[in-house]
Structure formats: structure tokens, C-alpha cells
Amino acid sequence: MPAPWNTFVEGDNLEVLRLLPEGSFDLIYIDPPYNTGNEFAYRDDFRGDRGTGRSGRHAAWTAMMRPRLEQAHRVLDRRGALAISIDDNEVAHLRLLLDEIFGETNLLGQVVVNLNPKGRQLGRGFATSHEYLLVYARELRDCVLDASSRTTVREADFPLAAPDGRRYRRLPLRNTNKKFNPLTAPTLHFPVWGDPVSGRVATAPFDGASRIEPVFGDGRPAVWRWSAPRIEERPDDLECRLVRGTRGERVDVYQRDWLHPPHGHRRKKLSTIWLAEEVGSTDTAVAELKAILGPVFESPKPTGLLRRLLETMPDDARVLDFFAGSGTTGHAVALANAADGGRRTCVSVNSAEPTRTGSNAARAGYADVAAITRARLRAVAEGVGGGFAELPSDAPSA
Numbered sequence: 001m002p003a004p005w006n007t008f009v010e011g012d013n014l015e016v017l018r019l020l021p022e023g024s025f026d027l028i029y030i031d032p033p034y035n036t037g038n039e040f041a042y043r044d045d046f047r048g049d050r051g052t053g054r055s056g057r058h059a060a061w062t063a064m065m066r067p068r069l070e071q072a073h074r075v076l077d078r079r080g081a082l083a084i085s086i087d088d089n090e091v092a093h094l095r096l097l098l099d100e101i102f103g104e105t106n107l108l109g110q111v112v113v114n115l116n117p118k119g120r121q122l123g124r125g126f127a128t129s130h131e132y133l134l135v136y137a138r139e140l141r142d143c144v145l146d147a148s149s150r151t152t153v154r155e156a157d158f159p160l161a162a163p164d165g166r167r168y169r170r171l172p173l174r175n176t177n178k179k180f181n182p183l184t185a186p187t188l189h190f191p192v193w194g195d196p197v198s199g200r201v202a203t204a205p206f207d208g209a210s211r212i213e214p215v216f217g218d219g220r221p222a223v224w225r226w227s228a229p230r231i232e233e234r235p236d237d238l239e240c241r242l243v244r245g246t247r248g249e250r251v252d253v254y255q256r257d258w259l260h261p262p263h264g265h266r267r268k269k270l271s272t273i274w275l276a277e278e279v280g281s282t283d284t285a286v287a288e289l290k291a292i293l294g295p296v297f298e299s300p301k302p303t304g305l306l307r308r309l310l311e312t313m314p315d316d317a318r319v320l321d322f323f324a325g326s327g328t329t330g331h332a333v334a335l336a337n338a339a340d341g342g343r344r345t346c347v348s349v350n351s352a353e354p355t356r357t358g359s360n361a362a363r364a365g366y367a368d369v370a371a372i373t374r375a376r377l378r379a380v381a382e383g384v385g386g387g388f389a390e391l392p393s394d395a396p397s398a
């Protein structure tokens with residue numbers, strides 16, 4: 001029997017994390033309390049014993065997070081990555097804490113996520129319309145996170161069409177990076193032969209061909225991006241053209257970069273700004289939850305945000321969310337598996353924190369937040385598939 005896509009563990013996440021085996025997850029996503037002091041269904045105010053001043057609040061929040069992040073580091077596979085949602089309240093403190101525990105060289109990005117496109121109208125400052133996603137590799141060298149996406153590839157970036165209709169764009173075969181030159185990459189400095197009339201390119205002379213050396217725009221010697229055997233293997237992916245540059249006309253060689261490459265899927269590197277129109281907003285997230293359970297949680301994340309993150313990892317990633325809240329991560333895992341046939345699994349952890357008296361959640365009959373997580377993940381298993389299991393907090397990896 002394959003593992004269920006979703007598993008829930010009710011309990012304090014620190015206790016649960018301590019019982020999870022080392023290296024047992026590929027992706028950890030968390031959305032911890034932001035320490036806003038707001039009245040949510042759960043507690044979002046860390047005053048601690050060190051007084052109510054700002055520094056005391058930050059220290060209390062950091063003291064809560066530190067052992068949990070140390071455990072997160074332990075339970076992540078060497079090839080894995082950690083992503084944390086956070087806003088201006090604690091981003092500076094969290095960044096330093098993660099630099100300490102994960103190492104600053106493992107930072108993959110501090111992504112700006114535009115979850116509130118209209119902007120927060122309250123307060124003295126600018127209308128905040130974003131929060132952050134801090135992403136760290138467990139070990140940068142071994143990390144399998146591919147910071148690119150299939151869904152952001154734009155057809156308009158491939159303006160040309162081959163006679164058979166396949167779309168492509170032209171990229172210079174010359175390596176335009178000045179770091180690469182005949183001294184640093186001698187095996188990639190060789191002449192090729194090309195005919196701008198037929199477009200044909202080869203590594204040996206042929207009738208009607210001109211000899212072409214790789215050069216930078218200022219005429220200094222450069223190198224090709226492809227080796228000679230690769231050029232010979234893929235003539236259909238190359239094109240010889242006559243081009244007009246600042247130094248007059250010359251013959252040059254281009255790669256035909258296909259929108260739909262014959263092997264694999266085209267991906268586009270993700271930028272560090274993720275727009276609400278791409279990943280959803282807090283309003284979208286509230287609507288998603290409302291459609292399943294009602295408006296029982298004030299600050300869920302949109303499944304689109306998690307789907308984008310999941311896209312950067314293999315489709316059998318073992319995912320952990322130990323501040324699960326309304327269960328968005330588990331929902332996104334099920335949606336991703338249903339869409340691409342993947343075998344991702346997700347363990348969600350949330351404490352039985354009582355819902356605030358008078359909150360929508362309490363009025364809807366959810367006595368604690370764990371009841372909300374459980375209810376959504378059950379509904380997801382019914383509606384999307386993949387099954388649902390619950391494990392006791394003293395044996396979370398059973």
C-alpha cells in the first residue's frame with residue numbers, strides 16, 4: 001500500500017520534531033506565528049518573561065523558534081530545503097537565526113510574496129502589500145531544489161518559428177560571459193564553418209562555408225558554449241546568420257532554443273518576486289478555505305504559493321509542515337499529485353491550541369486549531385484523493 005499523501009500529527013511541534021528520524025524530509029515549509037499581536041484563531045503574540053518591550057518580544061519569539069529550527073535542520077535530508085513564510089515583524093531576526101543554524105551560504109533566496117496586492121491601509125508607513133519566503137538549502141552543493149518553474153515559461157519569449165511550426169528563440173553560440181575565454185576554457189576555442197544562405201553549421205569545411213571564430217563584440221577572442229562533438233551531434237539546433245554589428249557585417253552562429261525541447265520540459269528561472277496574480281493572495285486563500293470548511297481561519301496561505309514551491313522539488317518529495325494551521329500545505333501536495341501523477345507525501349503538525357473565544361473557528365464548533373487542520377485534510381482526501389492518516393504525537397514516524 002502506498003503511503004497516504006497526507007498525514008496529520010496533533011501536538012506541540014517541538015516534541016513531535018524530536019521524535020522524527022534524522023534526514024526524513026526533502027522539503028520543510030512553515031508559516032509560524034508572525035508575532036503581530038493580532039487576534040487570530042491562534043496565538044500570535046510573544047511577550048515572554050523578558051518584558052513587553054520590542055526587544056523582549058523579538059527575544060521571546062526567537063527563543064521559541066530556535067530549537068524548532070535546529071530540529072528542522074536535523075530532520076531535513078542533505079538534499080533538502082527549508083522555506084519559511086514571514087513578514088516585517090520578525091524577518092530580520094529570522095534571517096539572522098537561519099544564517100546561524102543553516103549557514104548564510106545556504107541561502108537560496110529571500111522571496112517577496114505579494115499576498116496583499118491592495119496593501120495594508122492601516123498604520124503610519126507605506127501600505128505593505130508583501131511578505132517574505134526565506135529559502136535555505138540544507139547543503140547547497142547537494143540540494144535538489146531547482147529554482148525554476150514550468151508554468152512561468154512564456155510563449156512570447158520564443159518569437160521565431162521553424163518551417164515545421166516549432167517555436168524557438170536565437171541564442172548566441174558564443175559564450176558572452178567574459179569569464180570564459182581561450183585561456184580559461186581552451187577546449188571551447190576552435191573554428192567552425194557556416195553558410196548564412198543555407199544556415200548550415202559544421203566543425204569541418206564544406207562548400208560555400210566561411211570559417212567562423214568565436215569573438216567578443218570588441219573583436220577579442222571568445223569561446224563557444226558547445227563542444228565540437230555536441231555541435232556535430234545537433235546541427236538542427238544551430239543556425240548560421242549574417243549579422244550587422246558595430247564593427248560591420250559578420251557571419252555568426254546561433255543556437256535554436258526550442259520552446260518545447262524534444263527531451264524534457266522547458267523551465268524558467270523564478271525571480272525573487274512572486275505576484276498575487278501568479279500564486280494567489282490572502283483573499284484567494286480565505287476563499288479556498290471557505291469553500292471547504294467556511295471562514296474559520298484568518299491567515300491561511302494560498303495553495304498556489306505552496307504549489308509553486310512544490311514545483312521546485314522532485315515530484316516524490318517528502319514534505320513537512322510543522323505549523324500547519326488550516327492545512328494548506330497538505331492541500332497543495334494533494335493538488336500537485338492529482339495534477340501530475342506525483343508521489344509527494346506531506347506530514348502536517350499542529351498543536352491542539354484552543355481557538356480564541358468568539359472567533360469564527362470557535363463559533364463554527366472548532367474547539368482547537370488541530371480540529372481545523374484535521375477537518376481540511378480529511379476533506380481534501382475525499383475531494384482530491386490520496387488518503388489521510390493520523391499518527392499519535394509520541395510515534396509520529398510510525
Ligand SMILES: C[S@@+](CC[C@H](N)C(=O)[O-])C[C@H]1O[C@@H](n2cnc3c(N)ncnc32)[C@H](O)[C@@H]1O
Nearest residue numbers: 012013031042300301323325326328350351369
Ligand atoms: C500562521 S499559522 C499557519 C497557517 C497555515 N500556513 C495555513 O495556511 O493555514 C501558525 C499555526 O501554528 C500553530 N502553532 C503555533 N505554535 C505551535 C506549536 N508550538 N506547535 C504546533 N503548532 C503550533 C498555530 O496553532 C497556527 O495554527
